[in-house]
Amino acid sequence: MRSRxxxxxxxxxxxxxxxxxxxxxxxAAASSTTNPLVLGLLLAVAxxxxxxxxxxxxxxxxxxxxxxxxxxxxxxxxxxxxxFGGTYPGTVLLDLPEVPLPDWVLGITxxxxxxxxxxxxxxxxxxxxxxxxVCIGAANALANPKRLLRSVPPALHxxxxxxxxxxxxxxxxxxxxxxxxxxxxxxxxxxxxVRGLRRVLVPxxxxxxxxxxxxxxxxxxxxxxxxxxxxxxxxxxxxAFLLVGLGGICVGVYxxxxxxxxxxxxxxxxxxxxxxxxxxxxxAGRRVQRSRYRxxxxxxxxxxxxxxxxxxxxxxxxxxxxxxxxxxxxxTRMPEISLALLLGxxxxxxxxxxxxxxxxxxA
Amino acid sequence: xxxxxxxxxxxAEGAPPVLDAVDLEIExxxxxxxxxxxxxxxxxxLGVVTGLVPRFSGGVLSGDVLLDGASVLHAAPRxxxxxxxxxxxxxxxxxxxxxxxEELAYGMEQLGLPPETMRRRVEETLDLLGIAxxxxxxxxxxxxxxxxxxxxxxxxxxxxxxxVLDEPTSALDPTAAEEVLATLxxxxxxxxxxxxxxxxxxxxxxxxxxxxxxLDGSGSVRVGPTAELLETSPVVPPIVELGRLxxxxxxxxxxxxxxxxxxxxxxxxxxxxxxxxxxxxxVPLLGARSLTVVHGRTTALREVDLDLDGGCVTALMGRxxxxxxxxxxxxxxxxxxxxxxxxVGGQDPARLEPADxxxxxxxxxxxxxxxxxxxxxxEECAAGGPETRAILASLVPDVPDDAHPRxxxxxxxxxxxxxxxxxxxxxxxxxxxxxxxxxxxxxKVLAATLRRLAADGHAVLVATHDVxxxxxxxxxxxVLAEGEVVSSGPAHRVLAESPSFAPQVAKVLGPPWxxxxxxxxxLESA
Numbered sequence: 001m002r003s004r005x006x007x008x009x010x011x012x013x014x015x016x017x018x019x020x021x022x023x024x025x026x027x028a029a030a031s032s033t034t035n036p037l038v039l040g041l042l043l044a045v046a047x048x049x050x051x052x053x054x055x056x057x058x059x060x061x062x063x064x065x066x067x068x069x070x071x072x073x074x075x076x077x078x079x080x081x082x083x084f085g086g087t088y089p090g091t092v093l094l095d096l097p098e099v100p101l102p103d104w105v106l107g108i109t110x111x112x113x114x115x116x117x118x119x120x121x122x123x124x125x126x127x128x129x130x131x132x133x134v135c136i137g138a139a140n141a142l143a144n145p146k147r148l149l150r151s152v153p154p155a156l157h158x159x160x161x162x163x164x165x166x167x168x169x170x171x172x173x174x175x176x177x178x179x180x181x182x183x184x185x186x187x188x189x190x191x192x193x194v195r196g197l198r199r200v201l202v203p204x205x206x207x208x209x210x211x212x213x214x215x216x217x218x219x220x221x222x223x224x225x226x227x228x229x230x231x232x233x234x235x236x237x238x239x240a241f242l243l244v245g246l247g248g249i250c251v252g253v254y255x256x257x258x259x260x261x262x263x264x265x266x267x268x269x270x271x272x273x274x275x276x277x278x279x280x281x282x283x284a285g286r287r288v289q290r291s292r293y294r295x296x297x298x299x300x301x302x303x304x305x306x307x308x309x310x311x312x313x314x315x316x317x318x319x320x321x322x323x324x325x326x327x328x329x330x331x332t333r334m335p336e337i338s339l340a341l342l343l344g345x346x347x348x349x350x351x352x353x354x355x356x357x358x359x360x361x362x363a
Numbered sequence: 364x365x366x367x368x369x370x371x372x373x374x375a376e377g378a379p380p381v382l383d384a385v386d387l388e389i390e391x392x393x394x395x396x397x398x399x400x401x402x403x404x405x406x407x408x409l410g411v412v413t414g415l416v417p418r419f420s421g422g423v424l425s426g427d428v429l430l431d432g433a434s435v436l437h438a439a440p441r442x443x444x445x446x447x448x449x450x451x452x453x454x455x456x457x458x459x460x461x462x463x464x465e466e467l468a469y470g471m472e473q474l475g476l477p478p479e480t481m482r483r484r485v486e487e488t489l490d491l492l493g494i495a496x497x498x499x500x501x502x503x504x505x506x507x508x509x510x511x512x513x514x515x516x517x518x519x520x521x522x523x524x525x526x527v528l529d530e531p532t533s534a535l536d537p538t539a540a541e542e543v544l545a546t547l548x549x550x551x552x553x554x555x556x557x558x559x560x561x562x563x564x565x566x567x568x569x570x571x572x573x574x575x576x577x578l579d580g581s582g583s584v585r586v587g588p589t590a591e592l593l594e595t596s597p598v599v600p601p602i603v604e605l606g607r608l609x610x611x612x613x614x615x616x617x618x619x620x621x622x623x624x625x626x627x628x629x630x631x632x633x634x635x636x637x638x639x640x641x642x643x644x645x646v647p648l649l650g651a652r653s654l655t656v657v658h659g660r661t662t663a664l665r666e667v668d669l670d671l672d673g674g675c676v677t678a679l680m681g682r683x684x685x686x687x688x689x690x691x692x693x694x695x696x697x698x699x700x701x702x703x704x705x706x707v708g709g710q711d712p713a714r715l716e717p718a719d720x721x722x723x724x725x726x727x728x729x730x731x732x733x734x735x736x737x738x739x740x741x742e743e744c745a746a747g748g749p750e751t752r753a754i755l756a757s758l759v760p761d762v763p764d765d766a767h768p769r770x771x772x773x774x775x776x777x778x779x780x781x782x783x784x785x786x787x788x789x790x791x792x793x794x795x796x797x798x799x800x801x802x803x804x805x806x807k808v809l810a811a812t813l814r815r816l817a818a819d820g821h822a823v824l825v826a827t828h829d830v831x832x833x834x835x836x837x838x839x840x841x842v843l844a845e846g847e848v849v850s851s852g853p854a855h856r857v858l859a860e861s862p863s864f865a866p867q868v869a870k871v872l873g874p875p876w877x878x879x880x881x882x883x884x885x886l887e888s889a
Contacts, residue, residue: 146461165459182697183733185717186726187783189746202736206769211456217419218457222518223444223473289475293468294482 008299011357013055016143017151018302022049023139025309026348029316030131033327034124037337038316038345039131045312045349046131046138053351054141055358066137070130077129081122083110090117090332117331124331147296155284158225165215169208176207226289234283241280248273301354308350315344364557365389365447365525370411370426372404381407383582385426389525392555394547396568396589399578400598400802401773405561406452408578409527412559413449414440445474448518449527453534454510455502463505463513464489464498470521481520488516492546507683508539512546519550526550528560532567533799536682536828537863540567547571563802566600566831566867569593570617590614598803601831602867604879608886621871630872630885648673648822649694649724649791654703656689656846663689665846666703671791671822676813678833678854679826680864681843687826688729690843691793694824695726707791718787725789729796731780735768740779743768747783754782758812774805781812792816794825798832810836834858834866834877 023046030042054060082096092113099110146167152160180203190196219225252270255261319341320327329335366389372382381404389395389412397405410416417424418439428436435443448470451457460466467488471481489495492512497505505513511531518526526547532540548571550556562568575589577596585592590613593603602621606614609628615621647670656664663686671677679687692698694705696712697720705711707723715723728734737743741764744752755762759778768776777797785792794813798806806829813823813836827833833840833854840857842850842864850857858864859874868876876882 144461161459179728179730180733182692183728183730184736185697186695186721186728187734187780188718188721188748188786189736199736203733206732207730213419214451214453214456215459217415217440218449218451219459220419221413221415221440221444221447221449222457222459222470223441223521224459226441226444226473290472291475291478291481293465293472293478293485295478 005300008297008301009354009356011359013147013296013359014053014143014305014355015151015296015298015302016145016148018298018305019143020139020148021306022309022348022351023135023142025306025311025313026138027132027135028313029345029348030128030135032316032320033341034128035327035329035335035337035341036124036127037335038327038341039124039127041337041342041345042131042312042348043134045345046134048349049352049355050138050141052353053355053358057144059144060141063137063141066134066140069137070133073133074123074126074130077126078119078122081118081125082114090115092116093119120331150292151296153281153285155281157290161219161224165219169212172211173204173208176204180204180207238280238283241276241283245273245275245277245280248276301356304354305351308347308354312344312348315340315347319344364391364431365412366429367411368427368429370424370428372407372411372416372422372424374420374422376423380582381422382411382584385582385584387576387584387586389557389559391524392551392557393573394551394558394560394571395574395576396565396572397559397561397576397578398563398565398596398598400580400804401563401800403578403580404582405578406529408576408584409449409529409559409561412525413447413527414438414443415449441473444470444523445521446523447525447527448521448523450511450514450518450529450531452529454514457514458502458510461501462498463494463500463502466502466513466517467520470517474521484520484522488520491519491549492516493542506539508535508542511535511539511543515543515546519556523556525557525559528558530562530800531560533563534683534828537567537830538682540564540828541863544568544571563598563800564600564829565598566602569600569603590616600867601879602871605868605871605882608879608883618867618870621867625871628872630876630882631888632875647671648707650706651694652704652706654690654693654705655701656686656693656698657701658689663846664693664700667843667846667848669694669841669848671824673790673820673822674817675838676817676823676825676836677839677841678837679824679841679843680828680830680833681849683828685843686846687843688795689846691726691795691824691826694791695724695793696720697726721784721787722789723791725784725787725792727777727781727784727792727794727797729799731777731797732769734780734783735776738767739765740768740771741765743779743783748786750788751782751786754785755779758782759808772805773800774802774808777801777805777809778812785816790820791822792824794823796826796828798827798829806832807835830858830864830866833864834868840864 026042026046030039033039050063054063092115094114096111096114098112101109146164149160149164177200180200184199189199248269250273251265252267252273255263255266255269319338323338323341326336326338326341367385367387370382370385371380373380385408397408399405407416407420410420411424411428414435416422427434430443430446440449458466459469464485467485468481471484489498492515494509494512494516497509497513502510502513515526515528531543531547535543544567547558547560551558560568569589572589574586575592577585577592579597593599593614599607602616602618603614606621606624609624611624615624649671651667651669653666653668654664655662655666667690679690681687689698693700694712696705696715700713705713710723712720712723735743737746740762744755755778758781759775762771762775762779768779771779797809801809810832813825817823817838825836837854839852840854841848842857842861850860855875855877858866858877859869866877868879868882872882
């Protein structure tokens with residue numbers, strides 16, 4: 001038993017769903033607080049885990065991009081607060097003039113006196129958004145997003161493949177644009193800006209069209225979308241289940257959100273819809289005769305990683321109700337952190353230890 | 364095993380037939396070569412076997428396709444996937460996944476094979492094709508030959524009984540092409556897989572083919588043993604041309620056969636070639652000194668020195684990824700260089716505006732279609748400048764004005780792109796892989812064009828894998844490897860020195876013979 005447990009930690013790729021569940025837990029914790037200490041801690045935890053467990057595959061390098069994106073969001077949020085923030089009571093740092101906009105832009109004023117509280121409010125808010133972005137970025141750096149798409153249930157396999165292909169096409173399109181732009185410099189032609197756009201657009205689109213036709217032909221020739229021996233009756237059952245499921249979920253969500261709707265339409269309808277949808281997917285999945293090559297196993301490190309995410313998220317959500325003053329600190333005072341929150345967030349760092357090391361990949 | 368019966372195909376009712384009453388039977392474990400000039404329907408014939416025609420091409424198909432006696436005419440390609448494996452012209456365009464291993468497994472996943480079987484077959488196939496070291500590699504980082512072998516592996520894992528390949532070696536350097544062909548022969552011999560392949564470069568595949576299908580453009584096909592059909596085929600490799608010239612029967616198909624025959628051929632030594640290099644004291648039209656280009660962490664070019672003289676066609680050779688394209692773009696000035704200098708008539712093209720750069724150095728890029736963006740030939744010529752139409756007429760006489768550039772034949776489209784480049788009147792002309800997709804006739808026209816441009820005083824540099832084309836067109840050869848010049852000099856010396864770059868005539872007769880027409884002249888004078 002013990003040796004089996006050890007085997008689970010041999011270098012390998014952790015199941016992508018586990019990484020995404022963990023990241024969503026951290027993001028949930030981040031979204032339920034504006035406390036910069038907690039947010040800072042969450043950022044540190046996410047970064048630590050990424051540094052400890054990312055592989056040397058190309059997608060792992062994307063984490064840096066997310067960090068830059070997060071910084072950009074933070075800065076934009078603060079700038080917006082200064083420009084559109086209006087007057088916020090408190091200690092005035094900088095007395096900027098107010099610029100009232102014409103009447104038809106109802107009640108919006110630009111600039112105005114900048115208070116410390118207003119500025120801090122912007123920083124806290126921006127930091128929260130930035131942390132959520134970094135958490136999702138961590139998941140993308142730790143798990144190949146394409147592998148996640150491939151872990152969809154069999155009934156959704158075709159949609160999953162289509163998405164994977166769509167994702168792969170983007171870098172190719174960028175390549176194609178670069179190539180055509182360089183090539184068009186080699187001949188004379190339309191020099192004006194808008195008309196000249198055609199010089200790049202036409203060859204790139206033609207190229208993209210040809211590529212997608214070649215890809216479609218290639219995939220078809222390799223058996224994509226084989227569905228032999230399906231009866232009319234089976235198709236009808238699947239279709240009916242999926243339709244009822246979709247309708248049920250729509251009505252149910254509406255019922256839950258609209259408090260004035262009859263309660264019968266809320267939770268019961270939602271449950272009915274979900275059950276029907278799952279049955280529909282299962283029925284569709286049964287006829288799909290495809291298998292998975294080397295599926296990612298689900299073993300205890302996966303559970304531990306998901307668990308640590310859930311704990312961090314749950315503690316964050318709990319604190320936003322039970323420890324309101326700590327989760328949403330007063331802007332005028334130094335924020336504080338409670339022991340429960342500190343421990344809860346630190347649990348989120350567990351994957352840095354329990355997750356198996358990434359597989360070495362030949363360059 | 365698979366049989367085509369009375370297959371007729373046309374793109375629309377009333378249009379001329381592409382395939383007309385074609386009968387073809389492919390046996391277990393044989394390699395069948397489909398050949399003919401460009402645009403006669405080779406790919407269409409392959410498509411009928413895989414089911415991609417008419418499903419992905421449109422058109423009207425009649426007749427029947429039988430698999431072990433049962434009709435599969437109406438079966439979609441996906442429902443033939445377990446029997447017929449198809450690898451398209453550009454293997455990279457057909458890749459669905461990211462890594463080699465996943466790509467090999469993809470087809471088996473679609474067939475729903477059990478995981479243990481998949482695991483075993485992936486390992487077997489990695490070994491069979493010699494790509495085990497590449498298993499985790501990103502597909503986009505592979506070289507052309509590696510991509511081709513992965514694409515073959517990806518269909519082999521489904522254990523098809525017939526492999527259909529569309530021009531598997533046309534984009535490959537001679538060594539990579541030999542590797543791919545060796546792999547195919549091994550599959551045919553060891554596993555009994557049948558192979559149906561279309562190819563322009565007959566000199567590469569003819570020795571391996573059991574039978575041949577020749578399309579001549581009328582829609583009908585001739586099927587028979589390779590040697591018999593080559594007697595009258597409209598497209599033949601140089602070795603067969605040599606055999607026809609010397610009157611050998613049956614025709615030799617491999618260099619080994621031909622060499623044995625050639626012992627009886629007594630040829631007067633050819634007259635020494637004139638030195639193509641310009642008069643002493645002439646300054647080269649283009650001079651590059653210690654040219655260095657770096658992409659990220661790889662050094663694409665390492666301190667390359669190169670002179671291009673007026674009146675001289677230079678061929679740039681080397682395996683895929685050796686830095687040929689980088690060199691051309693760096694000489695043209697668009698690609699940033701890390702160090703070194705380029706001098707064209709006292710100017711550095713990298714410092715010029717695009718319009719002046721075009722007038723200094725012309726470059727025809729690998730994908731000539733990237734240059735074209737208008738709907739008719741006339742519009743393209745009008746946009747290209749006043750002289751474009753006249754230049755086009757001098758290159759290829761009969762290109763219709765109202766045709767869409769995409770509807771032209773490969774050779775005509777290349778000529779159109781070339782005239783757009785030449786319209787700026789550059790003295791130096793660079794061409795990147797212009798022979799891709801051209802048949803022997805179109806290559807001959809291109810070689811004559813380049814010779815004429817050189818005679819007008821242009822300096823021409825042409826990057827290519829095609830040794831036979833180099834033998835026809837080039838005065839000098841520069842060979843690149845890993846971004847460095849490893850050999851350069853007169854074509855007859857460099858080509859004869861290297862076993863992988865030697866054209867067939869040189870392999871058969873030994874240096875200094877390079878081309879069939881030289882032998883013809885020698886025979887006439889004898």
